[in-house]
Amino acid sequence: MSDVRITVHPQWCMANGACRAAAPDVFGTDEAGWVRLVEPRPPAGRLDAVRAAADSCPVAAIEVDDLASDLAE
């Protein structure tokens, strides 16, 4: 189980495909081709790939929040 919250914003997506390349098990597309979160709770071993996907999205349509640090705040 992961300790992050992944949020996608399909309304900003421009179908650049970087997220699907970085983490195809976590990010897919809806019928129109915009980003869809297919695995909201990826295993801990996939978090680097998820963060890489978020970082490579040109429109910043993927947010990865660290729940542990949320609690600390």
Place this chain on the structure above:
Amino acid sequence: MATSGTRTTEEVFADLFGGVVQDPFPLYDELRETGDGVHYSSLLQSHFVTRYADVRRIATDFRTFSSDLFDVTPAGMHDAGDAEHRRFAEIAGRLFMFADPPVHTRIRSTFRAAFTPEAVERWRPAVLDATTALLDEFEPGTEVDLMPRLAADVPVAVIASILGVPREAWGHFRTWSFAYASTFDPMVQGARRDEAIRTSLALFDFLADLAAQRRARPAGDLISTIVHTRTDDGDVLGEVELIAQLALLLVAGNETTTNLIGNGSTLLLDNPGARAEITADPALLPDAIEEMLRIDPPLHLTIRLLTKDATVGGQRLPAGSLVSPCIAAANRDPRVFPDAGRFDLHRGENGKHLAFLHGIHFCVGAALARLEGQVVFEEMLRRHPGFHAGTEPAVRRTLNSVSRGWEKRPVVL
């Protein structure tokens, strides 16, 4: 060059925006490496931001750094007492680049589908046609200036073709497009601005007529798509909104792509090793274009308005402040790009640069710009693999500090 120890940042800005300095990059380096890389410019009345992390954060955090600021941009300068100026500002102020969500999201939703990497592939034949028609006029062994004869014409021909502008109107369309683009140039003032605004209104009227025709009879072109695409709230764009976005496709796509072609040609001339690699293996072209966009981006500066107090660099700035993120300075930040001044095809970090910006305002036409770059350079290198610098000197444009490129780029084919 004098270091920051011997002169003030205001003096560096005076050079940068004075219209004389040919190469702004040493000045960007100086500003980036002085203090926290954020410096107030009284000329811009804005905080000039030079480091990659700061530029990217400002672009991404649209809630703190608003784009709803047409009235304070050069494009928004108009005389409210003049009816033509007022009408111009009413339309031009609706560009979605000058909007925040939800307005921005609603407008962008009508044409983002047409500009995905997959969707723009259908325009490859149009790009190739436009490019080959221009290159066919060049004789091997002759000297030509690439700027007016290739760099400026390809993007206009491409956008006219994909929008669905009838071929007999392309000449006018080209003139109107350049006039409208010039309204974004802070140096275009007085009678020149009056003229640019009047000519822009002719463009707006032309686009309105074309949109009305396509509403009545769809023709499979981009205007037909946009007038019939529902927004994310299920409506269609209003008339003024629509004209503004169509005009934006011209102003945002033409001069920038012209700069990509001119800057990229120059980088090929200046880097014979990289060029030999690309010529031998055109599959390297996509990487080459990303590196061209990084090291010499077509657009250097953008601007944002603080909606609340925020820290930028090491400084606390109050709500209402303006910041000017400098893409060209960020793209050579050594904190992110080692040996940042070197043209390197093998960085392996494609797309990390900020030439198209980042976040919700990321260039909607990026995939088309990349396609145009690939087709133009592939054709150029295939037909004229030995092209070299001409006898006439190359001349940089110096008056426009936002969109920098070449005025003249003579080459011998």
